[in-house]
Amino acid sequence: QVQLQESGPGLVKPSQTLSLTCTVSGGSITTGYRGWSWSRQPPGKGREWMGVIAYDGSTYYSPSHKSRTTIARDTAKTTFSLHLSSVTPEDTDKCYCARTSVQDLPPKEYEYWGQGAQVAVSA
Secondary structure, eight states, X not given: OXXXXXXXXXXXXXXXXXXXXXXXXXXXXXXXXXXXXXXXXXXXXOOEEEEEEETTSOEXXXXXXXXXXXXXXXXXXXEEEEEEOSOOGGGOEEEEEEEEOOSSSSOSOEEEEOOOEEEXXXX
């Protein structure tokens, strides 16, 4: 059973970079033709896909997030991370990591989700 768990600071100041880590257990992030995605959900809105790092290390981002988003991985620790730069209060939301398909982008299949990490941007 694959499990994912997000971690990171719950409060970030405007203009800083938000960094979250997703720890994966029960599976590899380098095999299986799968992707490891980040999504966000602003208050009162639906979940929005931000980007993915594929099993081979390739990264893909949604057009609306590409300019400020970086997704990386640490294969030794079986983790992957989200870095969102120049945050503003409008970036206050809940971020989720997930294992997804990579054949189509945005992904059509979401197989496993983390519980989500609440992030607030405030001075």
